[in-house]
Structure formats: C-alpha cells, structure tokens
Amino acid sequence: MVSLRRARQDDAADVAALLVELGYPDNEVDAVEQRLAMWAREPAGIVLVAQLNGRVVGTVAVTAIPYLEREGRWGRIVALVVSAECRGQGVGRQLVEAAEAAAGDLGCVTMEVTSARGRTESHPFYRSLGYQDWADRSTRYLKDLVPGALSRKYGARFPASP
Ligand SMILES: CC(C)(COP(=O)(O)OP(=O)(O)OC[C@H]1O[C@@H](n2cnc3c(N)ncnc32)[C@H](O)[C@@H]1OP(=O)(O)O)[C@@H](O)C(=O)NCCC(=O)NCCS
Incomplete structure (x- = not known):
C-alpha cells in the first residue's frame, strides 16, 4: 500500500539513498537534511516521499515558476526517483500525480x-503520464555561475550524444 506525504528532515537518510540511486553518489545525509529544511521553508515548492509498507521508497521535488508572458505558473519536477526494487508498481505515477496536484x-x-x-x-x-517531448522545439542552454558547477555534477554522468 503506497502512501504519500511531505518530506521531513528526518527522511534525510532515505532521501539521500534515493538521490544516490538517481545517480548522484555524493549526497551526504547532513547536506540532504539541510536541503530538506530549505525546501520546507520554500513557499513555491514541495518535496514529497512515497512510503510502501512503512518504508520510504520514492521521492519527488516540484517547484512553481511564475510566467511573465501569461497568467499562472509552470510546475517543474526537479527530481524524481523510485527505489529500484519498487519500480513498476505505480509509485512513480502516484508521485508525479501528487506533484501535479x-x-x-x-x-x-x-x-x-527534463530528463x-x-x-x-x-x-x-513520462509519455505514459501525458508528457510530450518538446526537445525539437526548444534548446536547453546552461551556464555555470560558479565555475565547474555543471561539469562537476553532471558532465561525466550525462555525456553529450555523439
Ligand atoms: C522513472 C521512474 C520514476 C518510474 O517509476 P515507477 O514507480 O517504476 O513507475 P510506475 O510503476 O508508476 O509506472 C507508471 C507508468 O509508466 C510506464 N513505465 C514505467 N517504467 C517504464 C519502463 N521502464 N518502460 C516502459 N514504461 C514504463 C508504464 O506505462 C507505467 O504504466 P502502468 O503502471 O500502467 O504499467 C523510475 O523508473 C525511476 O526512478 N527510474 C530511475 C530514475 C529516473 O529515471 N528518474 C527520472 C529522472 S527525470
């Protein structure tokens, strides 16, 4: 039975382990605890965890960014991961639906x-949840404000396509 709730600071060890599964091995529990505290104070964003049989098995973070050229905001999924042994049971779908809500x-x-x-x-x-791939209509430009910030974290993990 899956249940969802807001992440708490004492979820830091479980969330850190999930972030390692997502491919970011340098997530120390203390640092994740501080980030969860920051997210708890964030008025335009939320981190949720999914529990299966009382154990945290997934997490999603979503933030709301205001449009300027139109009314409203768009929601950006910042991170999503379900523990490998619990995939294919609808946990990811429930996390995304809760993030959308x-x-x-x-x-x-x-x-x-982005993925x-x-x-x-x-x-x-994502396609099964109704998301459309717009990559042929927009390009993603990124730039470091702190030198090496992108390459240290993502460069080796996500090499460019040949
Ligand atoms: C992507 C991810 C979050 C999906 O979570 P999940 O709990 O396994 O997904 P669900 O069981 O809720 O699947 C929902 C639907 O997605 C589709 N789906 C999920 N995994 C799929 C796969 N590997 N191949 C094809 N379709 C898949 C299915 O259509 C499924 O519908 P169904 O339940 O009717 O069969 C999970 O695989 C994961 O954590 N992967 C590694 C990290 C990652 O890629 N995160 C996203 C970063 S942007």
Whole structure:
C-alpha cells in the first residue's frame, strides 16, 4: 500500500539513498537534511516521499515558476526517483500525480521536466503520464555561475550524444 506525504528532515537518510540511486553518489545525509529544511521553508515548492509498507521508497521535488508572458505558473519536477526494487508498481505515477496536484495548488497551468537522453526508463514513463517531448522545439542552454558547477555534477554522468 503506497502512501504519500511531505518530506521531513528526518527522511534525510532515505532521501539521500534515493538521490544516490538517481545517480548522484555524493549526497551526504547532513547536506540532504539541510536541503530538506530549505525546501520546507520554500513557499513555491514541495518535496514529497512515497512510503510502501512503512518504508520510504520514492521521492519527488516540484517547484512553481511564475510566467511573465501569461497568467499562472509552470510546475517543474526537479527530481524524481523510485527505489529500484519498487519500480513498476505505480509509485512513480502516484508521485508525479501528487506533484501535479501540488503544482496546481500553487497556481501552475503546465508542467515541465527534463530528463537525460540516457535515462531510458523515464521517457516512456513520462509519455505514459501525458508528457510530450518538446526537445525539437526548444534548446536547453546552461551556464555555470560558479565555475565547474555543471561539469562537476553532471558532465561525466550525462555525456553529450555523439
Ligand atoms: C522513472 C521512474 C520514476 C518510474 O517509476 P515507477 O514507480 O517504476 O513507475 P510506475 O510503476 O508508476 O509506472 C507508471 C507508468 O509508466 C510506464 N513505465 C514505467 N517504467 C517504464 C519502463 N521502464 N518502460 C516502459 N514504461 C514504463 C508504464 O506505462 C507505467 O504504466 P502502468 O503502471 O500502467 O504499467 C523510475 O523508473 C525511476 O526512478 N527510474 C530511475 C530514475 C529516473 O529515471 N528518474 C527520472 C529522472 S527525470
């Protein structure tokens, strides 16, 4: 039986383990605890966890970004992961649906998520939930404000397509 709730600071160890599964091995529990505290104070965002049989097995973070050119905001899924042994049981779907509901409560009229090309599971997953791939209509530009911030965290993990 899956249940969802807001993440608490004492979920830090479980959330850190999930972030390691997502591919970010340098997530120390203390740092994740501080980030969860920051998210708890964030008025335009939320972190949720999914519990299966009382154990945290998934997490999603979503934030609401205001549009300027139109009314409303868009919700951006910042992170989503379900523990490998619990995939395929509807946990990810429930997390995304809860993230969408939270985004709706924050005034969002659309949703957005980016996912590395190499994440082969996530693309059919998002499509099955109604997300459309707009990569042929927009390009994603990124830039470091702190030197090396992108390359240290993502460069090796997500190499460019040949
Ligand atoms: C992507 C992820 C969150 C999906 O979570 P999940 O709990 O396994 O997904 P669900 O069981 O809720 O699947 C929902 C639907 O997505 C589709 N789906 C999920 N995984 C799929 C896969 N590997 N291949 C094809 N379709 C898949 C199915 O249509 C499924 O519908 P169904 O329940 O009617 O069969 C999970 O696989 C994961 O954590 N992957 C690694 C991290 C990752 O890629 N995160 C996303 C980063 S942007």
